[in-house]
Amino acid sequence: MAHLLNPGVNHEGIRSVAGRICVEKKDPMKRKAFLEEYHSRELTLRITIEEKAVPQSDSISYQQLELKKLADTKYPIEEALRRRCSTLAFGDRPVEVTKLQQLFEAARWAPSSFNEQPWSFVLTMKHDGQEDYERLLGCLMANNREWARRAPVLVLSIAKHHHETGGKVNPYSFHDVGLATENLTVQATALDLFVHLIAGFDAARARELFMIPETHQPVCVIAIGYFGNLEILTPEQQRRELSPRHRRPFKEFVYAGRWGNPTELISD
Ligand SMILES: Cc1cc2nc3c(=O)[nH]c(=O)nc-3n(C[C@H](O)[C@H](O)[C@H](O)COP(=O)(O)O)c2cc1C
Numbered sequence: 140m141a142h143l144l145n146p147g148v149n150h151e152g153i154r155s156v157a158g159r160i161c162v163e164k165k166d167p168m169k170r171k172a173f174l175e176e177y178h179s180r181e182l183t184l185r186i187t188i189e190e191k192a193v194p195q196s197d198s199i200s201y202q203q204l205e206l207k208k209l210a211d212t213k214y215p216i217e218e219a220l221r222r223r224c225s226t227l228a229f230g231d232r233p234v235e236v237t238k239l240q241q242l243f244e245a246a247r248w249a250p251s252s253f254n255e256q257p258w259s260f261v262l263t264m265k266h267d268g269q270e271d272y273e274r275l276l277g278c279l280m281a282n283n284r285e286w287a288r289r290a291p292v293l294v295l296s297i298a299k300h301h302h303e304t305g306g307k308v309n310p311y312s313f314h315d316v317g318l319a320t321e322n323l324t325v326q327a328t329a330l331d332l333f334v335h336l337i338a339g340f341d342a343a344r345a346r347e348l349f350m351i352p353e354t355h356q357p358v359c360v361i362a363i364g365y366f367g368n369l370e371i372l373t374p375e376q377q378r379r380e381l382s383p384r385h386r387r388p389f390k391e392f393v394y395a396g397r398w399g400n401p402t403e404l405i406s407d
Pocket of ligand 1: 223224225226283335336337338339340359384
């Protein structure tokens, strides 16, 4: 059973039906405005869901999942950061080329050490050039392939691990590929897309299949698409998809003065 813990929260977009929360704003713009309103009023929706009360056969809407997956922040953050999550439930809907253009534009503007921009990406699409897509999908570990095969777009990220001049190792190449990937990910979330990163793949095989030179290193596979439907998932995947997202407390990673000493400025 899901219920609103704060009974004072009342919004036309929310109604409680038989103990469940439904968000009726299906229009993406209205939904965005709705979530922003909640965020700005700092009314955090707290929903508890008993796992056993979510029947396998029952359809749980994207909006319901989204509310459950929203980062439970103590301090306000950008809406796309709050909404980003690694879904397993990709739908078949192809990603528009205009959106893909925006994703790689966002990646392009990431910062990088010495502005080396050590990232490159091999873009593969299920609905266009399916052979490449299948080849990349074939590089994934079986457990990842099981859900990633539904994502309409798979991208291989690659790092150039030596500096442009002098040939020395660039120790920040993976870091900077990560920055570019996060830019892409946040932009995707702002466009109502979902991104799930995958390190569980055969990098040597990907290198061979996509003819990546020795100067470069495959980093991750990036699954991109729209949210589909929870019912397509196995019970184990549904359990994972519906479990709340957790993060370490600030005191474990923001220090003052010396390592291990929690700062009082940013409290849990
Ligand atoms: C570098 C990297 C590699 C990852 N590899 C996998 C993977 O192989 N399989 C998988 O299911 N998820 C993978 N993930 C997703 C993480 O499990 C996920 O980001 C984490 O559990 C936090 O969940 P959230 O992204 O929904 O906040 C990866 C994430 C990152 C950043």
